[in-house]
Amino acid sequence: xxxxxxxxxxxxxxxxxxxxxxxEEAEVEYELTYIDFGKKxxxxxxxxxxxxxxxxxxxxxxxxxxxxxxxxxAILWYLAEKYQKFLPRDERARSQALQWxxxxxxxxxxxxxxxxxxxxxxxxxxHEDPYAINRYVTESQRLLQVLDKQLAGKAYLLGxxxxxxxxxxxxxxxxxxxxxxxxxxxxxxxxxxxRIDARPATQKAVTIPKPFPAFFGKGDExxxxxxxxxxx
Ligand SMILES: N[C@@H](CCC(=O)N[C@@H](CS)C(=O)NCC(=O)O)C(=O)O
Numbered sequence: 001x002x003x004x005x006x007x008x009x010x011x012x013x014x015x016x017x018x019x020x021x022x023x024e025e026a027e028v029e030y031e032l033t034y035i036d037f038g039k040k041x042x043x044x045x046x047x048x049x050x051x052x053x054x055x056x057x058x059x060x061x062x063x064x065x066x067x068x069x070x071x072x073x074a075i076l077w078y079l080a081e082k083y084q085k086f087l088p089r090d091e092r093a094r095s096q097a098l099q100w101x102x103x104x105x106x107x108x109x110x111x112x113x114x115x116x117x118x119x120x121x122x123x124x125x126x127h128e129d130p131y132a133i134n135r136y137v138t139e140s141q142r143l144l145q146v147l148d149k150q151l152a153g154k155a156y157l158l159g160x161x162x163x164x165x166x167x168x169x170x171x172x173x174x175x176x177x178x179x180x181x182x183x184x185x186x187x188x189x190x191x192x193x194x195r196i197d198a199r200p201a202t203q204k205a206v207t208i209p210k211p212f213p214a215f216f217g218k219g220d221e222x223x224x225x226x227x228x229x230x231x232x
Pocket of ligand 1: 013014015016037042054055056057070071072073
């Protein structure tokens, strides 16, 4: 058996799943090393030599002089260019892809991440902050409304084709139950969720290295909350 070119370091989180979704959808072989937050492996010296930010995900491309890429948006862009998949070729369409990727990386991810942090980690640990929760939940909801508008008349965020923008945005937006953000009335967003919920490769990806159904509003939420909070 040959050694895969792509070595992925990740865990089962919204950012961590992005490269897994790409690799599964593109049917690219990869080696996966699970980074255990419980053991603080993301802050270990060997890992921080790859990722100076001490977070997941990271990839190493063995076919490109062990080139290291960190930051999930940059990883998706690198993989899309390397495998010529899930990124439009036309110059203006590519700029639109970059715009919506930035929108996910700077908006959806951080805002929903903080909504989750204050409700699912800080609150169970006794640090209940209604002002912060309201701020991040409201802002997340506003950002999901922006996505809903963008999706009007489209199958995917950029149009007819599934792209890295969908890959980057789906794990976060689809975790609205975990962030306790309402998607009431956001019918285009719901239809987009249904469309990606029906993609076998993406659905397989969000079980790797292991599933976390509570992010998507399924399974035992209370146990999941305790398990998740104990890692941070
Ligand atoms: N902007 C980074 C964020 C990465 C990030 O925050 N990863 C989280 C998991 S979603 C992490 O590694 N958390 C562990 C920690 O905070 O120590 C990216 O998109 O790659």
